[in-house]
Amino acid sequence: MKQPLPARPGHICVLRLSALGDVCNLVPTVRALARRWPEARITWIVGKAEYSLLSGLDGVELVVYDKATGFKGMRALWQSLGDTRFDLLLHMQQSLRASILSLGLKTRVRIGYDSERSKDWQTWFTNRRIAPHPHAHVLESFMDFAVALGLDAEQELSRLRWDLAIPAAAEAEAEGLLAGRRALVISPCANPRLRNFRNWSAEGYAAVIEHAWRRHGLTCFLTGGTSTAEREMVARIQTLCAHLGEGAPVDLLGRTSLKGLLALIARARVLIAPDSGPVHMANALGTPVVGLYATTNPERAAPYLWRDYVVNRYPDAVRTFMHKSPDQISWGARVRHPDAMALITSEEVCAQLDRLIFDTAATSSRSSENPREA
Known part of the structure; x- marks a missing residue:
């Protein structure tokens, strides 16, 4: 039996543990829910690294749920929540681990993905579904949960808000590294995963640098x-760029905190x-x-x-290595x-870089060109 949605939820639980890019794409949905119900409590269950990014x-x-703690960590989380009862759960993580974790959360309304987007048997752990949305971007898929609660998609997508917190210590860290x-x-x-061929070449990066x-x-x-x-990639890039002298790239591998990296990217x-x-940070x-x-579909x-500035070779890769056209494969298919x-x-x-710098020159406080001659 489909559970009725609360008209004014007092306490909303968001379940999305990972990954860094995905939680960045989810923040605007959380902001939209907070705008719609400013008096509601919103509890977001996140992974350990993701907490470091979102803290504040x-x-x-x-x-925080650290997946390394397994079922023991789940029990500890359930105990920490005690008798907390949520008005609804937004189950936004398509993994069996997250679904098992959801079983210990006290709520009657459990909203998950529609059957087309659901993975790892998520529909078994929910009692309501968001509406189908073929060919949705990940950010739009998250916003579909807000739409299921009565928010207007077009309106919310027109006023996306993040406002990630960057502490003063991270700001100082970034300023010290940039040195003006x-x-x-x-x-x-990209993160090393099995058959996850997302990395470009050191030679390509060196030419762009x-x-x-x-x-x-x-x-x-x-x-x-x-x-x-990563060490091998950066070492190769630095070797190829050694002739640039003071223009040679700076190696920051492992030298920044996650908040420090956020501050660096912001500058x-x-x-x-x-x-x-x-890219999502x-x-x-x-x-x-x-x-x-x-290897991944940029439309998704x-x-x-910044979708207009993507270098998109996904359709070519699908044709070359999967021997199909993009409309013959699933929306989220990867070229492995x-x-x-x-x-x-x-x-x-380089062409996209030039175009992006030109197009954002008027609005960026960091847009002084001062080109250098070869």
Whole structure:
């Protein structure tokens, strides 16, 4: 039996544990719910790393679940919530782990994805569904939960708001790293996952870095973790850019906190990266983004406010490596081939970078061009 929706929910639970890019895309929905019901409590259950990104988010109570703690951690979370009863649960994580976690949350109304978008048997753990929305962007899919509660999609998508908190210590961290330089931030590697071929080439990045320095006077800051793949990528980029002297890229792998990275991106003139958390972090901060997409569909997962500046080789990759046309595959299908990103050329990335800098020059406080001659 379908449970009736509360007319004025007093306490809303949002369940979305990961990942960094996805939680960035979810923040506008949480903001929309808070606008609609300003007196309602909103509790958001998030992952450990995601909490580090979202901490300080006003108007929201963040509850952390560390997936490394397994079922023991779930029990601890359930106990910490005690007798808390929610008016409704927005089950926004399509994973069996999250669905099991949801079983210990006290609520009658459990809203999940429609059957087309549901994964890992999520429909078994919910009693209401959002309406179908073929070909939706991830951000729009999250907003569909607000629409299910009576909010107007067009209106809410026209006034997206993030306002991620950046503490003073993170601001100082970023200022110290930049040292007054105008920044191009490049996060060259996506998270390492099985058959997740999202990374572009060191040679391509090196060509773009040289162009950004000579044409726009931008110093490149390379960010990311400390995995072997990332270290090897950055070492190769630095070798290729050694001739740039003071224009050589700065290696920041493992040298920033997550909030420090957020502050760094907020100060950057532009960010370039493949489909990964940083493109959505930049999008949330209003920093211009050139996204590099060939293995994932940018119409579904591009930085939302900067979709027009994506380098999109996804249709070509589908035809080349899947031997199909884009309309013959599912909306979220990935091209799992190690050569897919090689379809992207440095020339088209440089062209998008030039176009983006030109188009945002009038509105950016960091838009002084001062081009350098070769």
